[in-house]
Amino acid sequence: MNSPTLLLVHGAWGGAWCWRDLRDLASERGFDSIGVDLPSSRLHAGSTTGLEQDAAEVARVASTITGPVILVAHSYGGAVVLEAAAAIRDIERIVFIAALVPRQGQSATDVSREVRLRTRLDNAILVEGDHLRLDLDLAPGALYNHLESATATWATAQLSTQTIASFRSVRQSEDTNSKRRYIRCSDDHAVDPSLQELMAMRCEETRELSSDHSPFLSHPRELLDAICE
Numbered sequence: 001m002n003s004p005t006l007l008l009v010h011g012a013w014g015g016a017w018c019w020r021d022l023r024d025l026a027s028e029r030g031f032d033s034i035g036v037d038l039p040s041s042r043l044h045a046g047s048t049t050g051l052e053q054d055a056a057e058v059a060r061v062a063s064t065i066t067g068p069v070i071l072v073a074h075s076y077g078g079a080v081v082l083e084a085a086a087a088i089r090d091i092e093r094i095v096f097i098a099a100l101v102p103r104q105g106q107s108a109t110d111v112s113r114e115v116r117l118r119t120r121l122d123n124a125i126l127v128e129g130d131h132l133r134l135d136l137d138l139a140p141g142a143l144y145n146h147l148e149s150a151t152a153t154w155a156t157a158q159l160s161t162q163t164i165a166s167f168r169s170v171r172q173s174e175d176t177n178s179k180r181r182y183i184r185c186s187d188d189h190a191v192d193p194s195l196q197e198l199m200a201m202r203c204e205e206t207r208e209l210s211s212d213h214s215p216f217l218s219h220p221r222e223l224l225d226a227i228c229e
Contacts, residue, residue: 004068004092006033006227009058011075011099012162013134014041018074018155021220031228036061038080040166047130051108051169055083062088071178072227073099075191075213076166078199079108085176093179095227098191098213101182101199104174108167112191114198121190121213131161142190146211146218155217181205183226188213 006026008019016035023033038054039045058080062069071094073081078099085091100111124138134142136156144152180203184196190213200206207226209215215223 002067003031004070005065006031007058007062007065007069007071008033008035009071009073009077009081010035010038010041011077012041012132012166013159014038014074015158015160017158018214019216022216022224025220025224026228029224029228034061034065038077038166040163041160043160045131045161045163047163048165049163050165051079051083051171054080054166055087055173058084059087068092070095070227073097074216075099076108076162078102079111079169079171082175083171083173085178086173091176091178093181095181095183096199096203097183097215097223098185098188098196099182099199100191101180101202102171103202104171107170110170111199112167112195115192115195117192117194119189119192127164128161130164132164132167133161134159143213144217145189145213146187147214151217155214179204181207181227183215183223184208185211185213185215187211 016037019035026033040049068090070092071081074097078096079102102111120142124135124142139156140152182200182203211219
């Protein structure tokens with residue numbers, strides 16, 4: 001029996017590049033993997049590009065996969081995979097990494113306000129018209145506080161802009177019967193661990209990593225264990 005394919009969905013300001021180390025390790029263990037680049041995180045994305053377009057891209061990529069899929073979602077990507085899941089066949093499980101898990105009718109912004117605590121990420125966000133970007137001096141402390149300096153500098157240089165529409169878009173899809181696993185990152189300075197605890201209550205299983213917001217770079221081996229076990 002073939003191993004499931006890992007379909008990797010990044011968070012806001014990110015890209016498929018963020019999964020590089022995890023994908024290498026997954027390949028060593030016999031797992032195929034595909035990273036999706038979300039339209040709302042692309043440079044010069046249209047101002048109305050949001051959850052609907054992101055979910056459509058995930059569903060499109062999933063349609064090219066033969067066999068079972070493990071949907072892996074980081075941060076904002078949690079909203080995306082929940083919107084896309086109804087259109088994806090043969091989901092073995094959905095794994096949320098420090099992710100938002102909105103209910104039907106909620107936006108990413110709605111979910112983030114369920115615990116009213118400011119994080120270092122909030123302090124790093126800058127508004128530019130219909131887009132948000134991150135202050136590159138503050139972003140490493142919010143996203144990469146477990147990374148050595150050189151890797152944090154590299155990752156920060158990859159960050160893109162993010163449409164405001166993506167955070168305001170409301171989840172339309174109904175829940176599926178897919179199993180859910182939540183991976184809580186206990187030293188996260190972007191999505192507060194107390195909010196993650198609340199999100200984990202919407203999943204059947206929970207794992208915990210002593211990690212920052214980006215365990216795919218800081219703790220890829222431990223993260224892969226938590227995804228695949």
